[in-house]
Amino acid sequence: MKKRVTRKIQDFVKAYQLRKEITTQWNDPIVGFALANDPLFSKLRSVASPTHAVPKDFLPGAKTVIAFFIPFKKSMTRTNIKEKYSSKDWGKGYIETNEMIRQLSLYLQELFVSEGYEAFMIPATHNWDEKKLISDWSHRHIAYIAGLGNFGLNNMLITEQGCCGRIGSFITSAQIEPDAISDQEACLYKYDGTCKKCTKRCVNGALYEDSFDRFKCYEMLLKNVEELRSVGYADVCGKCLVGIPCSHINPVARKIQTKEHRAEPLSAHL
Ligand code: B12
Ligand code: SF4
Numbered sequence: 001m002k003k004r005v006t007r008k009i010q011d012f013v014k015a016y017q018l019r020k021e022i023t024t025q026w027n028d029p030i031v032g033f034a035l036a037n038d039p040l041f042s043k044l045r046s047v048a049s050p051t052h053a054v055p056k057d058f059l060p061g062a063k064t065v066i067a068f069f070i071p072f073k074k075s076m077t078r079t080n081i082k083e084k085y086s087s088k089d090w091g092k093g094y095i096e097t098n099e100m101i102r103q104l105s106l107y108l109q110e111l112f113v114s115e116g117y118e119a120f121m122i123p124a125t126h127n128w129d130e131k132k133l134i135s136d137w138s139h140r141h142i143a144y145i146a147g148l149g150n151f152g153l154n155n156m157l158i159t160e161q162g163c164c165g166r167i168g169s170f171i172t173s174a175q176i177e178p179d180a181i182s183d184q185e186a187c188l189y190k191y192d193g194t195c196k197k198c199t200k201r202c203v204n205g206a207l208y209e210d211s212f213d214r215f216k217c218y219e220m221l222l223k224n225v226e227e228l229r230s231v232g233y234a235d236v237c238g239k240c241l242v243g244i245p246c247s248h249i250n251p252v253a254r255k256i257q258t259k260e261h262r263a264e265p266l267s268a269h270l
């Protein structure tokens with residue numbers, strides 16, 4: 001079932017971008033699975049937020065949580081590197097991907113229900129407490145538990161395809177084999193204290209090595225809402241995600257591979 005669901009998600013995204021009205025293009029999504037009763041879900045209440053839900057709060061018969069990361073293409077993320085305000089493509093990418101995640105979740109819901117399972121879908125964003133700017137369901141934590149990656153200094157979940165993309169998750173009563181959490185660090189700063197490029201890219205004084213001010217960040221997102229009116233409601237920024245080592249790859253995995261590769265000829269002679 002795992003392979004089939006992964007393929008269905010990938011095929012959906014491939015077909016979706018062929019629609020005439022869609023301008024954003026995505027790379028193949030990566031998909032991970034978590035047991036709904038994984039003790040890490042209840043741990044989230046103590047680690048992340050006391051109001052964080054567990055899968056059974058939304059679906060009492062929950063057995064599995066499916067998480068997917070939908071990577072943006074480099075050609076799109078590049079448009080958001082220059083200037084203080086976000087590019088139109090980044091704004092449009094946000095709006096179109098949120099809608100795609102909604103339609104993909106509806107599709108998965110129909111699929112599971114047609115096979116006799118229960119299903120529960122969650123929106124990609126705006127499911128937050130307006131005053132605290134915190135949600136009761138963190139897609140990036142779910143994706144972490146489902147083995148899709150690890151956290152960066154820029155707060156993003158960094159996957160094997162980087163952090164430039166959007167995350168969705170979905171709950172079902174179908175039992176699907178879970179994936180293991182990734183023990184591979186993904187942020188260079190967390191790995192060896194280097195990089196910090198994301199903090200230097202922040203355009204509104206919200207992201208530092210030792211702190212993040214979500215309200216300052218949201219202030220910038222709202223400025224972009226005004227700037228990008230022509231594409232719709234785009235509360236975006238994302239300057240701390242683009243043009244950095246972890247935008248499209250896991251730079252720690254790359255660094256380790258390069259070191260091993262360099263070490264190879266020497267070890268071969270020992
Ligand atoms: C509220 C929210 C915001 C707020 C607050 C952001 C924040 N950093 O807290 C505002 C409006 C400011 C915002 C801004 C942005 N957001 Co936002 N946002 C959300 C939302 C709706 C909820 C996040 C939340 O409150 N979760 C609950 C809290 C408790 O957990 P958390 O913040 O996710 O987790 C933190 C800690 O627990 C911690 N942590 C650190 N180390 C470790 C280690 C372990 C082991 C664990 C368990 C946890 C942990 O990690 C997390 C990151 O700080 C999610 C969608 C969703 N429902 O998940 C999108 C989401 C997080 N945003 C996203 C994005 C892309 C952005 C922006 C780039 C805007 C844009 N699209 O252009 C900026 C980036 C700002 C930044 N650098 O952090 C993406 C992230 C994608 C990714 N690769 O991770 C999400 C997942 C939306 C999506 N569906 O893809 N966002
Ligand atoms: S830019 Fe560097 S420090 Fe920032 S999250 Fe990416 S790898 Fe980590």
Ligand code: SF4
Pocket residue numbers: 201202203204205206207216217218220221236237238239240241
């Ligand atoms: S999204 Fe923009 S304002 Fe928010 S932390 Fe990143 S660069 Fe700074």
